[in-house]
Amino acid sequence: MWRDAALVAGKDLRIEARSRVALAQVAPFGIVALALFAFALGPDRAVMAKGAPGLFWVAVLFCTVLAVQRSVSVESADGARDGLRLSGIDPAGLFLGKAAAVGAQLLVLEAILVAGVVVLYGARIEVPWMVVVSCALGTVGLAVTGTLYGALSAGVRVRETLLPLLLLPIAAPVLLAGTRIWQAAMVGGTPADGTQWLRLLVAFDAVYLAVGVILFGPIQETA
Amino acid sequence: MRYIVAGYVVILSLLFLYSVQLVWRRRRLARAVARVVAAGAGHEGPTVGTLPAAGGPT
């Protein structure tokens, strides 16, 4: 399973390296989103700094949708999905591999967005490790649920509109937790508040990882 | 109190309208089914009845 996962992740990341969609399209989109939020919230920097955690995570969520769409569409050409199934790759490995690839891309995007938020909104981070951990855990959760829903909607022609509708409500706990942890980690926040949220993120990740590993085989058959 | 009455009216109307829609949908579908059944059964004579393989009454 792990070897298959590595194989699949490697393949997806290599495709990304060659086509640079995440870097060239999704990242700029994320920055544009941050800019739009700034326009919406007005020039008062205090307001923006306060809203930075939430806005960061919303931007991440948008980028997740795009990254997952990309991850799914990579397979849809030339019957690649059937090829994957026929190749005998362990479904759980496929799931982990694709999620890992999406996750890796998300981490890069998040790094860019963190820089954006610090620079554009004047966010001041006091406890950096909490920010990093929240991003890591949140990314796992988003990548995992994204891959699951991506697989479910893989064969569907209205996938572009269906996937966000399916994914975003599920991701609500990640958004809430991520925002709260960030707020705890900011200047002026209480770090202790963040710990229970970290636990929630771990629980979320564990649940959907388990679900994915167990059910990805049957899910694939519906595509 | 106005709010309460409004609340009752809204909820009951929603439920009532949905029920009406359900009944109407079922009626429409049942009619469609009847039509299809009639079409299927009524026209089997000309295409099928002449064949020996069907094993009719002999």
Place this chain on the structure above:
Amino acid sequence: MSDLAPATDRRDRPVAPAVPTTGVTPAPVQSPRARATERTIGVLALVGTAFTVWLGLWVTPPDRTQGDLVRLVYLHPGVAWVALYLAFGLAAVSSVLYLWPRTRSLFWDRLAAAAVEVGVVFNVCTLVSGSIWGKPTWGVWWAWDARLTLTAVLLVLFLGYLAIRRVPAEPEVRARRSAFVALFAVLDVPLVHFSVNWWNTLHQGATVLNPGLTLKIHGSMAWTLLLGFVALTLAFVWMLLVRYRIGVLEDWLDANELGAALVERRSEGAGASAGAAGSAPIDPVGVA
């Protein structure tokens, strides 16, 4: 009578595996007893609801603290219970039963679909009644109360379920897709519940009291409340039965419309050329 016995005709092979060209599969019939039960439940639900409204709006006394505003307690928790626990719970269980190989049957899928659709309607009722109750009680149409938020998220989750069911697909594929969506949605519920609860308590100083649960209910109010629950549950059951039946009819039509149309078309051609009734105009794969 033998004119109606088509199934063994060797000439009429299906054009595509799922499409019968020898007429149609037997139409789904609802037994008279089922119909009568459905009717009874419907009438009981109607009567119960009417009674609840009468009791709730006129007979029962106003509350000491909330005054007349309490009267929505006879409807609001009831629709919430139906939507969140009864309907979506049933949908979740049905979905799992469909996915489980040993109990797999399209019956569970249709039941889940019916339960979700009715559940969504009741969910909307819950949100709307909660909002209407909230305005005079809290002064706002909406509050990011833990319950309201969770209810809203649930609505969107199951709207997603309905959306994915609309996608054209084979019944089994559609059933599996929706079952997975239902399963993921249900898994998310406790997570959202906890996160929103924490979010709420961290966010606000005084917790917003949820009207209805902090009331001490006595006497006629208690009975009316119970009646409300029962009446709404019966209404749910009735709607579920009708919606399920609609699902059965829709699926049958999907499977048979084409077959019947083909038969009809062919018989038109056969009728026009009188002696050509024995020829095989659209014989696809040959006999046997």
